[in-house]
Amino acid sequence: MVKISTIKPVIKIIAPRIGRMPAGEAARHRERDEALHWRKWYKTSRWQKLRWSILVRDGFTCGMCGRLEGQTSQLVADHKTPHRGNEAMFWDADNIWCVCKGCHDGAKQRMERRKL
């Protein structure tokens, strides 16, 4: 009940921003693309090779829960210290470990969110 009265003022504040545009929007899109420029690194064969070498090195075993996972699609080559677009950190094998999807999507994501 209280919520409806608090939502209205927010809409009034946002509306004028939707009015002006294309330049502002284009800039925002550009910022977003630049912020995520490293996403394409995950699509390279260099990353596929590195990922595989990490899984082999770590014996297909999750570094967090110790689970041996035979389904490599369930394993993630995860950056211990978030690279945040830092190329050296992204490609540093010492900064990457093998974790299972369950641990990666659960504990690890929560950890990174807390650090933000």
Ligand SMILES: [Zn+2]
């Ligand atoms: Zn695990």
